[in-house]
Amino acid sequence: MHKNLPKTDVVIIGMGAAGGVAALPLTNAGLKVIGIEAGGWLSPRDFAPDELRNGARNWPQAVQKAATEAPTVRATSDQKAVQGGHPMMNAVGGTTMHYWAQSWRLNPWDFNVVSATRERYGVNRIPTDSTVEDWPFGYEELEPYYEKVEYAVGISGQAGNVHGRINSTGNIFEGERQSEYPMRPLRASPFTDLMSEAAQRLDWNPFQGPAAITSELYDGRPPCQYHGFCNKGGCHVRSKSSTAFTTIPKAADTGNLDVVTYARVTNIVADHNGKVTGVDYIRGDEAFFQPADVVLVASYAYENVRLLQLSKSRAFPNGLSNNAGQVGRHYLSHHQGSPVIALFPRDLHNWYGLPAQGVAIDDWADDNFDHRDLDFIGGANLWAHTDRKPMGAAKMSTFGLVRNWGSEWKKFIMENADRSNMAYIQKTTLPYEGNYLDLDPNVKDPMGFPVTRITARYRENELRIAEFSQDKMEEWYREAGAIEVQRTGLGNAMGASTHAYGGTRMGNNTETNVVNRWGFSHEVPNLGILGASVMGTSGARNPTLTVQALSWRTAEYLANNWRSIAG
């Protein structure tokens, strides 16, 4: 039934943030790579500055494969799981086409949360029901790969620590870097200046955050135009350093990459010896088997886990690489909600700009402050940014000052549409017993395969950070002159998120982890896994750059050890 295709060296499932990066070191090493992608090619002409289409109507991701297989969500296993939306998109370049593009390195503390916490605060400070482990290596081991990706993809930012030299215009808490960013940070705005000055009065350390967006001409791509339709819309001038405009075309230029678009992988095939032999996929009405020496799964956390769980065989009756029962475990989605909203007494000039054009505070993130008298570990990155469009502005909070319709309300938004701001607060989130991904027993995709079911909720540690960080954010807004400050709820269920981690965690212990320190399966020697599904901790910042550094590292390891892995 499946048409057999000629064998290739490597199949990568998913040409997004992770797969799109891994393709470059592999093809540079001369390996033949086939990238199987569920979406198609998009171009800058597809990214019209259209708030209704891109935002409210969620084009193009509303019509894609991911939308038909959105996970179901429940907080605890005694509840019924309900299907919501899927936060990611299918395309060559994946969600890097339209993401915010904040591109952080994790803090060194995020790699060894367990040992660092024990050392500083004693053995009892790790939440008892958490399954968190130290990563199998420290920040220093990933540092060279962060640097490779920052230059290959194109990241703008201000370094805070190069060779131990601290620069207070950058992040003074970051791990030591070997080089500056390839581009200066995105420009400040009247609003980020207002917030930076307020932070300085509080004796905090504000800095412009790093972004996968050009701040100057870079690698043939023009600088950011700050037009304000970056989030969801994608970039009309290719300033956003999506893999579709950076590493993927470079990999294709080697002649060693073929991208198969609009293809749905349905099964990763394993032989009786427990090695993978290739993948089954469907394109249009046709079914194919693509044989390969090595398979890299790079289809985002939910689909990575689902593909393994669906791929059952004699050698892996409970799903591929799941004989230890760890696929789907240690799942977490980043606590990035519970924002604080402020109203200012004058216009903020935020009609133009982008979410990555912001000012960050890391003073209350990770272990950058003393937790001895606190009842949680970790912390939050506070982010104040420019991003406003008219429909969203009209739907602004009324701060309880007027009813939300009628003449009084109209007068309110006429005055205040450009005077509010919502903070983005990313918090340390841990994995826990009882938080996991499995196949939903009831809900299926249009092809009849079960969708992923998320059973997960935030615990005390996350909720305490949320409350603590809201205090800090309110203090910051008040110092900047806000006249009203509103907080939202602290959160409960971990819904389907753009920051989903775990499910195929990386670690040395084969009983509690799916992949080894190089990203290859403990159980299947020629199966590698790319994406945040291998990450065991979230840090307090966006995952993509870490995902890309890990992907480069796994790909480079594969190229350097080809015979032992593929053989």
Next chain:
Amino acid sequence: MASKNPIKNNDKQAADQPLDPSRRNLLKTASIVGAAAVGSGAARNVIAQDSPRSSASSSPIAREALEVLTAEEAETLEAICDCLIPSDENGPGAFEARAVHYIDRALASHNKSARENYMVSLEAINNYSKQTRGKPFYRLIKDYQNSILAGVQSNKVPGCAPSGSGFFNTVRNHTIDGTFCDPYYGGNQNFVGWDMIRYPGIRLSASETDVAQGAALEPNHQSAYDHDTYTKMASNTAMNQRGGSDNA
């Protein structure tokens, strides 16, 4: 450009309108502007006649098909939208933006799944109006309309779907969308929504000087689709020039 004048106007059609038409005749010509002027009560009539924009003699009446809504649903919805974002002493509102035209089109396409809730809820609101005030919603004076709409929001008007507050939130969202969206979609006519909140408009590039000006920046009144690069025609041309294989 279509987006600068998003609704096709027809002077001849407007001139042919009877001066004091019955509501039914107006609806037959699919002229919602005129219908609303009659249907929204005395205050609306004054505004409509005083406003050059909606006066038949000095401004063309838009030709708008009803793609989904019935005539009475459209009239009821027009009155609701005018309560939500009123035309008042502070300037035009959802009526001038043609939010109802936007919603009607959206219910035929992207928001199709909301259509049944609109049908059920608009009828429930009219039934409640008739029972409590003796007239359908769109014939009531503004004060009564506002009080009934507040009742919808607080779940005091029976029969709305999925609930009073649920329908209220839907129609509020859609009215805002129709007032502040890109004019291509049939609302925000003449950019009245963007002007209302002092949005200076879509620009493909915003300089530091532009940003520094804030609301003092001259509104440019452009739709996204005033930029050729995003139109169908431009896509076709570009594809032909590049042999249809522009991959990245």
